[in-house]
Amino acid sequence: MQTRQLYYRDPYPHTFEAQVVALKPGWVALDQTAFYPEGGGQPADHGWLAGQPVTDTQIDEEKVIWHQVSLTTAIGATVEGRIDWLRRFDHMQQHTAQHVLSQAFWQLFQAETVGFHLGEQVVTIDLAGPELEAAALDQAEALTNAQLRGKLPVRCFEVAAEMLPAATLRKLPQVETDIRLVEIGNFDLCPCGGTHVHDLGEVGLLKIVSSERKRGNLRVAFVAGQRAYQDYANKHDQLACLSALLSEPIANVVAAVGRLQERLQELEREEERLREQVLTLEAKELRSAAQKSGNVYCITQELSAHSLDEAKFLASYLAEQGPSIVLFGLPDEPYRLVAAASTGVAVPLGALLKETVSKYQGRGGGSPTSAQGAVPSSAGPRALAELAQVCSQALENC
Numbered sequence: 001m002q003t004r005q006l007y008y009r010d011p012y013p014h015t016f017e018a019q020v021v022a023l024k025p026g027w028v029a030l031d032q033t034a035f036y037p038e039g040g041g042q043p044a045d046h047g048w049l050a051g052q053p054v055t056d057t058q059i060d061e062e063k064v065i066w067h068q069v070s071l072t073t074a075i076g077a078t079v080e081g082r083i084d085w086l087r088r089f090d091h092m093q094q095h096t097a098q099h100v101l102s103q104a105f106w107q108l109f110q111a112e113t114v115g116f117h118l119g120e121q122v123v124t125i126d127l128a129g130p131e132l133e134a135a136a137l138d139q140a141e142a143l144t145n146a147q148l149r150g151k152l153p154v155r156c157f158e159v160a161a162e163m164l165p166a167a168t169l170r171k172l173p174q175v176e177t178d179i180r181l182v183e184i185g186n187f188d189l190c191p192c193g194g195t196h197v198h199d200l201g202e203v204g205l206l207k208i209v210s211s212e213r214k215r216g217n218l219r220v221a222f223v224a225g226q227r228a229y230q231d232y233a234n235k236h237d238q239l240a241c242l243s244a245l246l247s248e249p250i251a252n253v254v255a256a257v258g259r260l261q262e263r264l265q266e267l268e269r270e271e272e273r274l275r276e277q278v279l280t281l282e283a284k285e286l287r288s289a290a291q292k293s294g295n296v297y298c299i300t301q302e303l304s305a306h307s308l309d310e311a312k313f314l315a316s317y318l319a320e321q322g323p324s325i326v327l328f329g330l331p332d333e334p335y336r337l338v339a340a341a342s343t344g345v346a347v348p349l350g351a352l353l354k355e356t357v358s359k360y361q362g363r364g365g366g367s368p369t370s371a372q373g374a375v376p377s378s379a380g381p382r383a384l385a386e387l388a389q390v391c392s393q394a395l396e397n398c
């Protein structure tokens, strides 16, 4: 038997008494209920039945409303129900605000609402029709807020299909019987089965928070009522913190962050320049301490305080300074080998490195002028020394 839906007659009472009419594991059905079942984009009510928490409410094809609750009871028992009013009133505020915003987009831009989702954080509507710029969104938001301030009355009533005032409806009903219309002053008229406030003054405020293209439509996200106030309060707190961190009034925060970003980029460029200078000086030192084989400098060095990129820069820089073979080891797990040889130094650097590291369960390779590899850290110094040896032998043989 169809459950009597108390929230249609009046969505405000949040306690009620009812009789248990059906049971299935974890779910209870009553002869009447104030719990709104999930549907039409609005989430299910939560609350308590006989003091036990109700965590979901669903309606089946026979229009029986089921409450998800862990409750030991019997058919015919009388139970007291209480809905989570803060959650429900929030849904009423969001849902009513959605009607007003949808009508605003329709009146201003003939943009039809084709989707609605009441989420935990934000509410979204999907708009079909023209592309809308940010200024258009501002306009729809302003019209909505003007209506909210106007405190228009909200009236819900049922109408027979043949009496439907189709011409004045924002959209046509999806059901053929039990058609319920929601009228907001003379601003909006639309079929809807959700719960709404009595007067737009109870919503008070709406703020659009984002928009994005989604499957050919424009998805607009907003917050209304208490959510909008909370959003304002949170954002104000964040900005006040930023303002204190920057020692700037809130109005100057954006410009101050812009200046900080510029300064950071300048410092990054300066750091890059200084780093190159330091590496160049280091290269000079390494070269002056190097052994020579004929006219070729042989530089073998373990670098403990350098990144892989710095080692590569240093090796190729040294190789450019005159005939040389440069071999670096970077102690880490794995131990990395970075090698470079000047063009014209006839040593098969890549092949030699590959052969050496493979003896130590390592991997690597490269070209005659640049090569890299890695071996387990315990074998690192031995692999570096052996590579230096095979390179100097190759140099003597050529």
Ligand SMILES: [Zn+2]
Pocket: 095, 096, 099, 182, 192, 193, 194, 195, 196
């Ligand atoms: Zn509605």
